[in-house]
Amino acid sequence: MSTGDDTGVEREFDMLMAKAGANVPADRKAGVVAGYKDMKAMAKLLRQPRTATDEPSNTYDLTSFLRSRS
C-alpha cells in the first residue's frame, strides 16, 4: 500500500480500483474510500522494528496434508 498524502488519496484509490478491475458504484464510493484511509493508517502501524527471522507461523498437520492428497 503506498502512502500518499490526504489530497492524493482518492486518486490513489481510483488507481487501485482500476488495477483490481473494480467499478465501484458511485453512491458507495465514499464509504470504501473512508475504509481505505483507515487501512492506510493501520498498515503504518504494522511496520515496526522487527528482525528478519521474525516470520509468520506456517505449521500444518501432516495428516491433513496427506489426506487432502489422497
Added chain:
Amino acid sequence: MTAAKPLHELSIAEAGRQLRAGTLTSVTLTQHALSRIAALDPLLHAFVLITKERALADADRADRELKSGIDKGPMHGIPYALKDIYATAGIRTTCHSKLLIDNVPSEDCVVETRFKAGGAVLLGKLATHEFAIGGPSLDLPFPPARNPWNLDHFTGGSSSGSGAAVAAGLVRTAMGSDTGGSIRGPAFYCGTVGIKPTYGLVSRRGVFPLSYALDHCGPLTWTVEDAALTMQVIAGYDALDPASAAVPIPDFAAALGPDLAGLKLAYPRSFFATQDGISAEVVASLDAAVQQLTRLGATVNEVVLPDIDLFNACGRIILAAEAYAIHEKDLLARPLDYARYTYQRIMVGATISAADLTQAFRLRRELSTLVNAKVLGTHDAIITANGLTPAPRFDEFPADAPLKMMLHTMPFNVTGNPTLAIPTGFSRGGLPLGMQIVGRAFDEPTVFRIGAAYEAAAGWIHKRPSLELPVAV
C-alpha cells in the same frame, strides 16, 4: 416449594435429566420452542428459516431412542439452531444474502453432522450480518435481528440471530462464528454467554468463510454449562479442515464448580479503561466482576498488554485481505447484489498489498507469543472488557459502514486463544454489560470454570428480557 421453571428456561443439563427420567419428552420441548418462536420471532427476526417438520421428526426420533435406552450424549433431544452460514443438506443456507438466496447445499457442515450424530433437534437457521460481515443492514432479503432487551437497539453481529434467539429463550444453544468478535459481540449486547473456542478446536468445514486465518465456530448459550455441553458435541479433529487441531477433547464441564481457589488471573485494566468512548458503566462493571473473582478465591494481578490498535491493525488487515480474496469474483461482477455495508467493508481489501499482509502475519506471531508466553505463561486466564459501550440504537448507524466497532474482541482472533463472553450486569438503561475470559490455548475447561463460578455468584443469569417493549418503526 418453588414453582417449576418454564420449559424455555431449563438448561441443557436440566432438560436432559428430565428427558432421561421420562418426565419430559423432546417433542414437548420442541413444540414449546416452536410456539415461542411463532409468538416472538415476528418482533425479533432472529430466524430466517424455521425447520418445523425436521425439528418434530428429530424430536420424535430422540424420544424413541431415549426410551429404548440409546443415549447419544448431552444434546440428545435438545433443540439448537444454526447461524445461516452453516451449510445444511437440503435446507436453504443463504448467508443472509441475495447472492445465495436460493442456495440449498447438498452436504452438511461438520458441526451439523456432529449435532445430528448427537441426536439434537434443529429448530432452524438464524439471521446473520451478510456473509458474517455486513450489517446491521436494511437492504437485505431478511430484516436484521433485534435486541430482546430493547427492540430499538442493536444485537451486535455478525451472529445477530444467535444472540437474539438465546436471549429471548427461543433456543438454549445457537451456533455463531467469530472472525473479529462475531460471537462475543452479540453475547455482550444481548446478555448471553458465548464461547470463541481455541482456533482449530471446532471444524469450520462447510461454514461459509470470512477469513481463513481468523474464523472460529462456537455457540452462544444462556449458561456457561450449556456452552460446555455444546462444545462436548461439536469439538473434535477434522482432517479435511486445514486448520483443525489434532488434540485430545477434554470433558469441558469437568472443572465447573463454585470456587476459584489457586487460580491466577491477569487484569489488563489499562488495555481498555483508557479507550476513547468507553462507558464508565463498562469499566465499573469490570472492576466489580474482578472483585467478585477475588472473593471466589482467585488471585488477580494487573498486567499490561500491547496497544489495542496493534491487535486491531493486525486482525483487520488480515480479515480484509482474505475476505476480498473470497468475494473478489462476485464483488467485481455483482457489486449491487451486496448490501451497502458489506460491499464497503469487503471491497477495501482490494487495496491491501502483499507486504501489508505479510507484515500483519509477522505481527500476529509476535502478539500471540507475547500474550501466550508472557501473560498466560504466568497466569491461568486474562479478564478484560468485551463491548466498550452498551448496545447502540439502530438509528445511530450512519449511511456508510462505520469504521470503528466499540468492541475489544479482535485481539483473541489474532492470538487464537479460547475466549468466553459472559454478562457482568446491566447499564442504567437496562442493557447488558459483560467481560471476556481468555484462556491458554485448548484450555477451555479453565475458562468455563472461571465463567461458571462467576455466573453462579453474580446471579445475572436470573434476569431475563421482558419482551414487552414496543417495536420501533
